[in-house]
Amino acid sequence: MFYREAGQFKTNYAADMAVFPILQDKIGIAIILALALVVIPLVGNAFFLSVVMIPFLVFALASIGLNLLTGYTGLLSLGTAGFMGVGAFACYKLTTIFPEVNIIVWIFASGLFSAAVGVFFGLPSLRIKGFYLAVATLAAQFFLQWCFIRIPWLYNYNVSGAIEVPTRTLFGIPVTGPNASPEMRYYVVLGLVILLTWIASNLVHGRIGRSWMAVRDMDIAAELMGIKLLPTKLLAFAVSSFYCGVAGALMVFLWYGGAEPEVFSINQSFLILFMVIIGGLGSLIGSFFGAALIYILPIVLRGAPSLVGLDIGAATVEHLTFMIVGALIIVFLIVEPHGLARLWQTGKQKLRVWPFPY
Amino acid sequence: MVRKLSTILATAIVASAFALPAKAQxxxxxxxxxxxxxxxxxxxxxxxxxxxxxxxxxxxxxxxxxxxxxxxxxxxxxxxxxxxxxxxxxxxxxxxxxxxxxxxxxxxxxxxxxxxxxxxxxxxxxxxxxxxxxxxxxxxxxxxxTYWDGLSMIIKYIGEQEGGLDKLKGKKIGYIYLDAGFGREPLPLFDQLARDLGFELKLYPVPADSMQNQSSQWLSVRRDRPDYMVLYGWGALNPTAVKEAAKINYPMEKFISIWWPGDDDMRSAGPGGKGFKTLNWHAxxxxxxxxxxxxxxxxxxxxxxxxxxxxxxxxxxxxxxxxxxxxxxxxxxxxxxxxxxxxxxxxxxxxxxxxxxxxxxxxxxxxxxxxxxxxxxxxxxxxxPAFMQQWDGEKWVKISEPIEPMADRVKPLLExxxxxxxxxxxxxxxxxxxxxxxx
Missing domain, CATH: 3.40.50.2300 (Response regulator)
Structure with a gap:
């Protein structure tokens, strides 16, 4: 009744192909942005901002990165955490060598380092596909993690083998380090995530995205249509690793504030792969859904018993959370194997014809 | 159902609201x-x-x-x-x-x-x-x-066993450790002690993701035959190391760990763990x-x-x-x-x-x-100081007097x-x- 396109006429191609073709969608995205930019920082407390929102955005960004590679180009990667680690360590090295340069610049620059590493490990993708490529990227994951542990130069010969984030400011206000307020950190992360999501959205809706999808759907056909496979696949690796690298730098600098190489273990790669699969392969909004379901849901479940006044032991809650999240993942995959994004699409379709379904 | 749930929820919230002031002592x-x-x-x-x-x-x-x-x-x-x-x-x-x-x-x-x-x-x-x-x-x-103190105490203890720190010259000491910050931390001190006391240091790092698979490390141990083995492990690394050591018949009384192995670790390592030693500072x-x-x-x-x-x-x-x-x-x-x-x-x-x-x-x-x-x-x-304790197959037994750490070596590193x-x-x-x- 309310969500319908009747009366909204498209008079040119651009309008017809817009990312948000319906007015209601535009209003919806405006409301979400207003919520994220104004309401959440005003209403949310420090816990909500630094434990729920910042990690959620970081994971969403990493999921977008992996989604560009796995969902849009069809190249399965298990090296996500390794690429995130490259971003984090590159940012750490850059900001300790050139402390006077703005940290935001270095966060982007670290993405470039990650992209270069990603391209290198993406080279085999021309020859191998599917599970075999997954194994090749797995090698990247283990090799990179080995580097983080074994090359002391990367962590400045720190005895503990960890990187500690120094205080850096933006317009005189600390954004990293212990003195940075959650609001400031949230705004920086949010700004970067919005910007990069917007860029990703433009990429996948344009020529590059189409060539990625053509390669995903059938690479021989794509090649016959004139798409050069190697540059296309390598570009996908580069862009994907760039996003992961930025996410990794954000993770260590604006969320943890210090990290051991163990943070970038294979488990992290799997976590992000699950987010992509459950959110929906080949969908940007799905990356956000996936990150929300896998990261935020356990936090809500952990907080739920004490909120309603039940006194359950912390370990029991943890076990219950594991079981509930696991069961939910299975349920979602049975109900909608194409992920939450497809569920969202179906919901929108249903809403269009409501209350008179045909 | 929804109403029922919300009633429960409301009661719970009201109840917790009343419960709070009672805690205010x-x-x-x-x-x-x-x-x-x-x-x-x-x-x-x-x-x-x-x-x-x-x-x-x-x-x-x-x-x-x-x-x-x-x-x-x-x-x-x-x-x-x-x-x-x-x-x-x-x-x-x-x-x-x-x-x-x-x-x-x-x-x-x-x-x-x-x-x-x-x-x-x-x-x-x-x-x-x-x-x-x-x-x-x-x-x-x-x-x-600290872990540095711990290492210096272990070396001191080994020295005592051999009849003086100077007797360590020419000996071979193996170090098996979790390849993370914790296990790598003692390395600078270990290196320095090896140089000063003249013993040879053999490293056997165990990556965190293969703690339960140490066969390759122990194969090297078997080849190198170090006179003593030092262990810095945590979680599943400890019982696995003890099990593997028993498998290659490494003499347990020459296998010495930092203070983290527990009773469950030793029990799961089986009877071969008898004689294994760890540092400890409490009874x-x-x-x-x-x-x-x-x-x-x-x-x-x-x-x-x-x-x-x-x-x-x-x-x-x-x-x-x-x-x-x-x-x-x-x-x-x-x-x-x-x-x-x-x-x-x-x-x-x-x-x-x-x-x-x-x-x-x-x-x-x-x-x-x-x-x-x-x-x-x-x-x-x-x-x-900490003392040495030994696993007798069922429990830990204190076997040494408290050993003072080598403050002169640890302090400059710390600073x-x-x-x-x-x-x-x-x-x-x-x-x-x-x-x-x-x-």
Missing amino acids: DSIYVPLFTYRTGPFSGSGIPIANGMRDYLTMLNERDGGIGGAKLILEECETGYDTKKGVECYEAVKGKNPVMINPWSTGITLPLIPRAAVDKIPILSMAYGLSASADGETFPWIFNPPN VGTDFPALQDIQKLVVDKGLSQAPKNSVGEVLYNRGVYNSMLIAEGIRNAQKLTGKTVVTGEDVRRGLETLNIDEARLKELGLEGFAGPIKLTCTDHNGHR AAARDYAEKSTGWPKRTEPCDKQS
């Missing part, structure tokens, strides 16, 4: 970061039980500390940095008097925050060794000894009034999650020791400030002036449980590391906290 909030789930729970559960039970016992027996009841809350970290940071943010707002992260990975991101949030961190014999330097790290405490067993109080007032009453026979195991008692430090820190803070309800800032001062001597240990019902310990503004560690940390983190705050007189 004097109380101190002590969060405990524990891990009873995940791959490290084998080590985490006994520690969690020991920590919780000692503090519960204080609540039951004395009504808390100095008239203030302790509110204990466990936060499950699963030994995962993400969840640990989440736990920290969750408890930060509730005025915790101190944080015990129980994971080096969680300790590191919290170190810079401690001074900002005014919450002291007690990382008992783990975490950043350099944080023993109170001048650089006024908010971090890591008594009673095992329940032959102490305080531990008997725990059994009587906590375990027998069903207030503990610990199985009855696990009380007195080495990691359980380590949890008890940790909680003894927590309790003494709080008590000391009360004494210093004259307040009943102390804050994190007060407890920082309390820990800094901690002085648990023999008499005090006796008062606590822990006479002979552990050596005395004294912290100062500059020394947040104490560098206490350099602390200076280094402060230099690298630009804008690391200078200490502004005044130093209290010893109480």
Whole structure:
């Protein structure tokens, strides 16, 4: 009744192909942005901002990165955490060598380092596909993690083998380090995530995205249509690793504030792969859904018993959370194997014809 | 159904709203970061039980500390940095008097925050060794000894076995360790000792993701045949190492570990583990009034999650020791400030002036449980001696007198590391906290 396109006429191609073709969608995205930019920082407390929102955005960004590679180009990667680690360590090295340069610049620059590493490990993708490529990227994951542990130069010969984030400011206000307020950190992360999501959205809706999808759907056909496979696949690796690298730098600098190489273990790669699969392969909004379901849901479940006044032991809650999240993942995959994004699409379709379904 | 649920919810909210004022008597909030789930729970559960039970016992027996009841809350970290940071943010707002992260990975991101949030961190014999330097790290405490102290004690012990440190010349010592910050930390000292004493050092790193598969490392051990093996492991690494050592018939009495292997580790390693040695700085067993109080007032009453026979195991008692430090820190803070309800800032001062001597240990019902310990503004560690204990197949048996660490070798390393940390983190705050007189 309310969500319908009747009366909204498209008079040119651009309008017809817009990312948000319906007015209601535009209003919806405006409301979400207003919520994220104004309401959440005003209403949310420090816990909500630094434990729920910042990690959620970081994971969403990493999921977008992996989604560009796995969902849009069809190249399965298990090296996500390794690429995130490259971003984090590159940012750490850059900001300790050139402390006077703005940290935001270095966060982007670290993405470039990650992209270069990603391209290198993406080279085999021309020859191998599917599970075999997954194994090749797995090698990247283990090799990179080995580097983080074994090359002391990367962590400045720190005895503990960890990187500690120094205080850096933006317009005189600390954004990293212990003195940075959650609001400031949230705004920086949010700004970067919005910007990069917007860029990703433009990429996948344009020529590059189409060539990625053509390669995903059938690479021989794509090649016959004139798409050069190697540059296309390598570009996908580069862009994907760039996003992961930025996410990794954000993770260590604006969320943890210090990290051991163990943070970038294979488990992290799997976590992000699950987010992509459950959110929906080949969908940007799905990356956000996936990150929300896998990261935020356990936090809500952990907080739920004490909120309603039940006194359950912390370990029991943890076990219950594991079981509930696991069961939910299975349920979602049975109900909608194409992920939450497809569920969202179906919901929108249903809403269009409501209350008179045909 | 929905109505029913919302009624339950409403009642619960109203009930909790009424329940709150009842708690408003004097109380101190002590969060405990524990891990009873995940791959490290084998080590985490006994520690969690020991920590919780000692503090519960204080609540039951004395009504808390100095008239203030302790509110204990466990936060499950699963030994995962993400969840640990989440736990920290969750408890930060509730005025915790101190944080015990129980994971080096969680300790590191919290170190810079401690001074900002005014919450002291007690990382008992783990975490950043350099944080023993109170001048650089006024908010971090890591008594009673560091991993460097531990290594120097092990080498000293080996020297004793051989009849003097000079006899180590030409010997081969193997070092099997978790290839992470914790296991790599002793390396600089180990290298230096190898050079100075003339023994050969063989390294066998075990990556964190293949802790349970050490066959390749032990194959090398078999080839190299080191005279002694030193182990720095945690979680599943320990029982696996002992099992593998037994498999290649490595003489167990020459296999010496830092203080982390527990009873469960040894039991799961099987009969081949007999003779294995570890460092330790506190007693095992329940032959102490305080531990008997725990059994009587906590375990027998069903207030503990610990199985009855696990009380007195080495990691359980380590949890008890940790909680003894927590309790003494709080008590000391009360004494210093004259307040009943102390804050994190007060407890920082309390820990800094901690002085648990023999008499005090006796008062606590822990006479002979552990050596005395004294912290100062500059020394947040104490560098206490530890003794060697040996697994006899069923329990740990103390086999040596306390061994003093080599202070002359550890101290310069510590100071350099602390200076280094402060230099690298630009804008690391200078200490502004005044130093209290010893109480």
